[in-house]
Amino acid sequence: MRDEIKKIIFKAVRAEAPDFSVDISDDKSHGDYSTNVALILAKKIGKNPREVAEMIKQKIGENKLFSKIEIAGPGFINFFISEKVFLDSLKKVDDDFGRGKELKNKKIIIDYTDANLFKEFHIGHLMSNSVGESLSRIFEFGGAKVKRVCYQSDIGLNVAKAVWAVIKRSKKDGNFDVSILPIGIFELGQAYAEGDLAYKNDENDKKEIIEINKKIYNVDLEKKYSTFSAEGRYLEGREKSLKYLENIYKKLGTKFDELIPESKVVDLGKKIVEKGLRDGIFEKGENGAVIFRGERYGLHTRVFINSEGLPTYEAKDLGLAEFKYKKYKYDRSVVVTANEQNDYFKVMLCAMDKVAPKLAERTKHIGHGMMRLPEGKMSSRTGKVITGESLIEKVEELVKEKIKDRELSKEEKKEITEKVAIGAIKYSILKQSIGSDIIYDFDKSISFEGDSGPYLQYSYTRAESVLRKAKVEKIKSSFKKIPEEITELEKAIYRFPEIVLQASENYEPHFLVLYLTELAGIFNRYYAKNKIVDKGDEFSPYKIALTNAFATTMKNGMKLLAINPLEKM
């Protein structure tokens, strides 16, 4: 509708059209949509805005889309949409309602979660996953072909540190002790912290870790190694980590098309940098490291190949981009990480722009906010983290407590517990704009009331419950008899496709969250005021149709957030 109105205005003002906006009015008395075109145009041609608005209004004349056009305030033009428009759209609501075409035939590869093998899955990964999964679904709904990938670190100094500690722990008096095998995944997180500490504090340990790092770089994943070798320990831990992560992804509703291990892009990245070095894009710095002078572009210098001759994260990222492109020939590549990497990405993308401009052009980095503890930053280096799992478990406990007296089967309770908990967490992450941090305060950030995941789920469930009752009472939905005046609910449902588009264009799921929360509120108010299933009411079939449209819209929207709709809760 917004575009429709824009077109109409364009037609009315001809070539004079300046850059103007058409907005959804937030105040009912200002109509459904409003535009500032007259204000901007007036400035340009030096006339009174209200006069200009009047002129435009005359030119638009009659249009069956609008029931009324008004000029208000300093010169806004307010459009009142005719009820027929809302009702026509209401009739079309189905599982595809909201589906767009703006990304039709576009191939998008999206990279998110990026958990590390040999480290625990912490809240940051949970955030990246929620954001990435939601964006993926939004892009798909907009018509894109989406490939979900997860770039997982399975190599590099961080891994070497963990492996070093694991080796140390599985030794007794200098020899490997079989009884200490195998290592649990929880120990891996601790192993990393331990290895990191040793790396900093002990020169000898540091040397050993660097040795291990080199060995890991040369591991052949297809080959078998002795369980007692560094390579063997490494492969075992790798296997365990992968399984552990797979479970979590499943619970969160993500199915990756491909898990790309860091080790796969190492050589590719190194080659790109070496070529760039010959072309003068990179240069040799102190100690023979290959660096990129970001200062030339207002950024900072970063090391791409370290003095040991090993590619760093930056080189690997170049390799990763090429790897992805070779495989998927994407039109757009989206990378979701925490915002602490924003500056890093600027430099890396700047370098990429020099060595592979086509890829850099198509790449978009999204830095999501970080989950912070009230007392400061979480760090896996110090072992001070909240794991994703422990958070989910904690929330599940609360849900269990809430539904313990409900008459539900054991299976139902299990499903509800899990889905409500995940929904609550996802909501709390997605409700604000992507870049801003969340202060992790357990009681406040994960809520079941008001602005919350369960609020959405509850409203949907309630609507479903009403529809079930309608079936029992044998009242069928119908648009034959429509009340004189339509309500806010019809209008709100109508807006859904525009909101989806807005979320897609801005890479911002929170627009959707805000909208769905409002939609749920409108339905709940409607529900409180109206008896929907009522044999004595001639409008009952229409109310049921409206409830049905609401439920479908809600379901479509929740799916885009990867929050599960529930029949019962």
Added chain:
RNA sequence: GCCCUCGUGGUGAAACUGGAUAUCACAUUUGGCUUCGAACCAAAAGUCUGCAGGUCCGAAUCCUGCCGAGGGCACCA
């Protein structure tokens, strides 16, 4: 020291990217389940947007300067 974010009722956020009377939720106070699910609804009170200037018909949003918080700045990812 340099660079990048951000500062909005007591708390957490929003403001459709420069628009109309700054929204929403939590918490607080009050009212509503013999009637389709009260994880709900209704009502009250509470912010003129860190501070000081500037641009504009119009600023939470843009510019300048302070104050405060967070992040990043060569061999971690």
